[in-house]
Amino acid sequence: MSKLFLASIKENKEIAGSHYILTLSPLTKTIKPQPGQFFMLSVSNGLDPLLKRPFSIFRVSEKHFQILYRVVGKATEILKNKKAGDVIEALGPLGNGFPRIKPNIKPILIAGGVGVAPLFALAESVKYKKPLFFLGARNKKELLCINELRKIRINPVIATDDGSAGLKGTVVDALSAFLTRHSSLVTRHCIYACGPKAMLRELSFLAGKFNIEAYGAFEENMACGVGACLGCMVNTKDGLRSVCKEGPVFPLGEILW
Amino acid sequence: MVRLKSNLSVNIGKLKLKNPVMTASGTFGYGEEYAGFVDLNKLGAVVVKGLSLNPSRGNPTPRIVETPSGMLNAIGLQNIGIKAFIKDKLPFLKKYDTKVVVNFFGNAVKEYAEAARRLSGESGIHALEMNISCPNKQAGWIAFGTDPKVTFKVVSAVRKATPLPLIVKLSPNVTDIKIMAKAAEDAGADALSVINTITGMSINIKTRRPHLANITGGLSGPAIKPVAVRMVWECYKTASIPIIGMGGIITADDAIEFMLAGAAAVAVGTANFINPKATMDILKGITAFMSKEGINDVKRLIGGVEC
Numbered sequence: 001m002s003k004l005f006l007a008s009i010k011e012n013k014e015i016a017g018s019h020y021i022l023t024l025s026p027l028t029k030t031i032k033p034q035p036g037q038f039f040m041l042s043v044s045n046g047l048d049p050l051l052k053r054p055f056s057i058f059r060v061s062e063k064h065f066q067i068l069y070r071v072v073g074k075a076t077e078i079l080k081n082k083k084a085g086d087v088i089e090a091l092g093p094l095g096n097g098f099p100r101i102k103p104n105i106k107p108i109l110i111a112g113g114v115g116v117a118p119l120f121a122l123a124e125s126v127k128y129k130k131p132l133f134f135l136g137a138r139n140k141k142e143l144l145c146i147n148e149l150r151k152i153r154i155n156p157v158i159a160t161d162d163g164s165a166g167l168k169g170t171v172v173d174a175l176s177a178f179l180t181r182h183s184s185l186v187t188r189h190c191i192y193a194c195g196p197k198a199m200l201r202e203l204s205f206l207a208g209k210f211n212i213e214a215y216g217a218f219e220e221n222m223a224c225g226v227g228a229c230l231g232c233m234v235n236t237k238d239g240l241r242s243v244c245k246e247g248p249v250f251p252l253g254e255i256l257w
Numbered sequence: 258m259v260r261l262k263s264n265l266s267v268n269i270g271k272l273k274l275k276n277p278v279m280t281a282s283g284t285f286g287y288g289e290e291y292a293g294f295v296d297l298n299k300l301g302a303v304v305v306k307g308l309s310l311n312p313s314r315g316n317p318t319p320r321i322v323e324t325p326s327g328m329l330n331a332i333g334l335q336n337i338g339i340k341a342f343i344k345d346k347l348p349f350l351k352k353y354d355t356k357v358v359v360n361f362f363g364n365a366v367k368e369y370a371e372a373a374r375r376l377s378g379e380s381g382i383h384a385l386e387m388n389i390s391c392p393n394k395q396a397g398w399i400a401f402g403t404d405p406k407v408t409f410k411v412v413s414a415v416r417k418a419t420p421l422p423l424i425v426k427l428s429p430n431v432t433d434i435k436i437m438a439k440a441a442e443d444a445g446a447d448a449l450s451v452i453n454t455i456t457g458m459s460i461n462i463k464t465r466r467p468h469l470a471n472i473t474g475g476l477s478g479p480a481i482k483p484v485a486v487r488m489v490w491e492c493y494k495t496a497s498i499p500i501i502g503m504g505g506i507i508t509a510d511d512a513i514e515f516m517l518a519g520a521a522a523v524a525v526g527t528a529n530f531i532n533p534k535a536t537m538d539i540l541k542g543i544t545a546f547m548s549k550e551g552i553n554d555v556k557r558l559i560g561g562v563e564c
Contacts, residue, residue: 004294004533042531047326047479047507051530091533221321222529223328228286230306230332231321240314240335245290 001029003094012079017141019114020080022055024090025064031230033057033065034097035121036217036249039066040225042089043078052091053079056118056194056248060154066116068144095226095248098122098192098215105190107131108212110171110203112195116144118217119194127152132178134170136195140164162189171195172202181230191215193202193252204252214252218243263547264554265540267301269499270447272384272422274356274522278512278540281503281526282307282360282386282426283332287346287480291446294425296531299540301522302356305346307388309362310372316393317440322459327480327505329457331393331471333360339375342452343360351381358424361382362388364398365409370418377419385421387412387446391430392475402428402453405440416445424501426450427492429481434488435495448499450524451492454486460509478527479505486518493519493560498529507535516558 007024007157009198033039040052053075056189060069071080082088098118101107109131111119116135123131125238137143137158143165149156158166159174175191193203200216207214219242220232228246234241241247265276280314285291288303297303315335322329332490338344339361350357359382365367369387376382389411400407406533412425425441427434429452438449453459454475459468467473485504492500502520505527513524528535 049323050326050478050523050527051323108275168437223321223330223527224290224533225292225530226286226533228284228290228306229321229330229530230283230315230335231318231330233315233318233320233335245461247311 001031003031004089005030005092005247006087007090009084009088011084012082014080015068016144019142020069020071021058022067022069022082023064023086024067024088026090027087031093033060033093034175034205035125036097036118037095038248039067039090039092039116040094041079044074049075051077052089052225054094054222054225054244056217057093057121058117059121059124066113068120070114091225095166095244096132098217098249101104101126101129101190104188106188108175108189108191110134110175110191110193110195111201112136112139112171112248113142114144114194115193115199115217117194119192120145120148121151123154124143124152127154133157134159134171134175135175136160136174136199138162170197170199175203176206178204179212183210191252193217200252201257202254204257207252214251216252217248218250263544264354264556265544265555267536268556269384269424269475269486269501269522270422272302272356272448274363274523276301276540276543277516278536278543279358279501279522279524280304280529282388283400284526284529287347288350291529293535296353297350297353297536301384303350303353304358304524305342306336306349307334307337307360307362307391308339308342308372309364309377310339310368311335312336312341313459317469317470319468322474324457324459325332325480327476328472328479329459329469329476330454331469331474333393333471334391339372343379347379347381356383357381358384358386360386360388360426362391369411370414373415373418377448379420380447382421384424384451385415386421386426387423388426388453389417390426390430392428392430392456392473393471402437403431405436408437408440409444412441412444412446415512424445424448424450426453428453429455429484429488429504435491438492438496442496442498446498446502449492449496450501450503451469451489451520452481452504455481455484476507479507481505482511483534486514488519489515490518490562495534505540507531509539509546512539512543513546515558516555519560519562
């Protein structure tokens with residue numbers, strides 16, 4: 001099975017302002033992605049945009065996989081206008097997903113903004129463990145996937161920067177309040193997160209303070225997705241590591257901020 | 258129908274390649290990153306990411322930003338060092354029937370010579386490509402690839418340090434590349450790689466900050482192809498040593514264009530990032546072109562431009 005394949009678009013649907021879910025149906029047999037892994041997608045057959053763009057996996061089924069993306073630039077502007085039936089080239093699944101959750105450990109999932117994509121994938125795969133889910137966004141309009149989470153019986157704790165929904169503040173603030181209330185139980189938890197770098201940074205300090213294992217999915221500009229261009233490095237206690245090949249998931253305690 | 262098998266082999270001085278398709282340093286890792294996509298046995302040569310005597314950390318991120326039909330990079334020559342390469346990466350490459358070209362650099366003339374000496378003692382390395390042209394190094398270093406006197410000095414020192422075929426990778430960030438080509442040839446280079454990336458810059462107009470942490474970076478991709486073709490042609494007319502052409506090769510047509518301008522072989526760079534099988538598609542395309550045009554030897558393309 002080649003990691004380089006063509007996929008036909010089944011659906012490309014706007015779910016909130018500037019946020020879309022793209023459903024792809026690979027034309028050949030592909031490797032099943034794990035939550036936290038990602039695909040590089042070509043949005044054009046021409047030379048501009050030139051490089052493929054990385055998108056983490058949002059949902060996997062037998063025949064399809066879904067990507068949740070936010071329109072932020074030239075490539076995603078083009079992607080949002082793709083129609084059902086259009087065929088695009090994809091490379092993946094790439095990188096390492098979230099580590100397997102140990103028995104007797106309660107997962108705490110934390111998502112900031114469009115960072116909810118890989119955590120929704122993780123939530124679906126571990127829903128039997130009834131994970132706690134903290135969902136944050138700048139405002140109510142940008143809160144994503146609340147209904148999808150409720151459908152799998154997860155009722156997220158919500159935080160918005162402006163207080164327009166849930167708690168006013170960041171998801172890390174919300175988690176901090178929770179951990180403080182339940183400090184006797186924390187050793188049986190493990191944190192899985194994705195969101196802006198500043199959020200992962202705060203989270204790593206918080207997890208360190210409570211001595212909880214924590215993993216974060218990282219994002220960096222990258223060209224190749226396979227560990228060749230060395231564009232997407234993060235600084236860790238073991239030296240520089242590539243987000244695309246050695247990540248995108250890293251233990252937060254290993255990161256040098 | 259009788260089909261004559263076309264001859265794809267080319268010579269880069271003493272280095273004999275089964276076909277003219279190579280990888281460009283820094284875009285193909287140490288070979289293993291792409292082994293799942295490309296049969297490395299089918300490549301003319303694998304050129305590995307630039308190495309130095311000691312490991313190097315490179316620049317802060319963001320290191321990459323896309324620009325119209327191109328990309329800027331400021332990796333900063335991050336690498337694992339020669340020792341780790343020989344121990345951990347070279348054994349893998351030795352398993353393949355291809356030529357291994359090791360790209361390397363130093364921070365002083367002595368370091369260049371020492372690096373070349375270390376690499377020359379290893380079996381499985383078929384040629385050296387000397388990087389004097391990274392645009393992301395400090396001002397003093399840039400002189401290696403932009404001041405012909407310094408170029409002559411450093412290439413001469415490396416020439417004395419290695420019996421391996423020596424390829425010198427030239428910078429396009431000069432007024433007259435012909436002078437640089439001549440300096441490298443006079444100092445004993447066996448071949449020239451033309452061109453490295455072109456220094457560029459890109460600014461986020463909302464934050465008013467450069468997109469790259471390093472502020473400037475090296476431009477590669479189709480955006481630089483006409484500049485590269487012109488420089489290959491200029492070097493071809495000036496120097497009497499073979500040229501490896503590179504700079505924005507995406508398709509077989511691009512590769513053929515470089516050969517017509519004077520390149521004896523081509524190196525595929527940024528295209529690997531877009532399509533991990535790009536080298537194989539280019540090789541197939543060259544063969545198809547030759548068959549269609551009735552060309553039985555790829556060497557007939559070299560310098561074939563009529564002007």
